[in-house]
Amino acid sequence: xxxxGYYSNGEVxxxxxxxxxxxxxxxxxxxxxxxxxxxxVNLNWQTTNEQNLxxxxxxxxxxxxxxxxxxxxxxxxxxxxxxxxEYLFEDLSPLQGKSMYRLKIVNLATPQVEYSAIRIIYTGxxxxxxxxxxxxxxxxKLSLYIYRNNNETVQLDITDASxxxxxKSQLQLTTGANQLEFREAASWPAGNYFIxxxxxxGEKLSGKFLKVRQ
Numbered sequence: 768x769x770x771x772g773y774y775s776n777g778e779v780x781x782x783x784x785x786x787x788x789x790x791x792x793x794x795x796x797x798x799x800x801x802x803x804x805x806x807x808v809n810l811n812w813q814t815t816n817e818q819n820l821x822x823x824x825x826x827x828x829x830x831x832x833x834x835x836x837x838x839x840x841x842x843x844x845x846x847x848x849x850x851x852x853e854y855l856f857e858d859l860s861p862l863q864g865k866s867m868y869r870l871k872i873v874n875l876a877t878p879q880v881e882y883s884a885i886r887i888i889y890t891g892x893x894x895x896x897x898x899x900x901x902x903x904x905x906x907x908k909l910s911l912y913i914y915r916n917n918n919e920t921v922q923l924d925i926t927d928a929s930x931x932x933x934x935k936s937q938l939q940l941t942t943g944a945n946q947l948e949f950r951e952a953a954s955w956p957a958g959n960y961f962i963x964x965x966x967x968x969g970e971k972l973s974g975k976f977l978k979v980r981q
Contacts, residue, residue, distance in 0.1 A: 800886035819876035909952035
């Protein structure tokens, strides 16, 4: 099986974001994070159909567990379907190594907290190849974030706790951050799984994740 796609520097295709199986009141069409030439991170996102929306809190983390608000953008107003609002934010001092970003969507009508998907940016001249699994545990799909220092074809192997092969695939990775998603993981039994990513020169990345029932 092949990945559904990978995205350089956190760039994503336009799509609706689902939280707990329903569409956010403000439909988030895209959320992108890009490292610019000056070493700062540009965040931009687009919405449509903003209803009862107060704004967006921009949050950052280095581990996916502890998040800090680094900015806030007020909603631009209630636009109709088909009309698009665009937002821009620049992180002037990204964390060294890995910076993870998400949007906290603040609604006026309900107190329920809603979040966007996570985007990861890797910085630093001495960055070594990195494999992140996010979120972990995995429920509906397996998302891998891989940082590479060069363009390279690698071999991906995923096995369960007994050593049974669940997935084998050759991946073409690009320099920088690569994001890959594997929706077939949704049908795998609950339990522990192990990831191995091997390059032709013998370099190896490994990781472990827990699959839970939907």
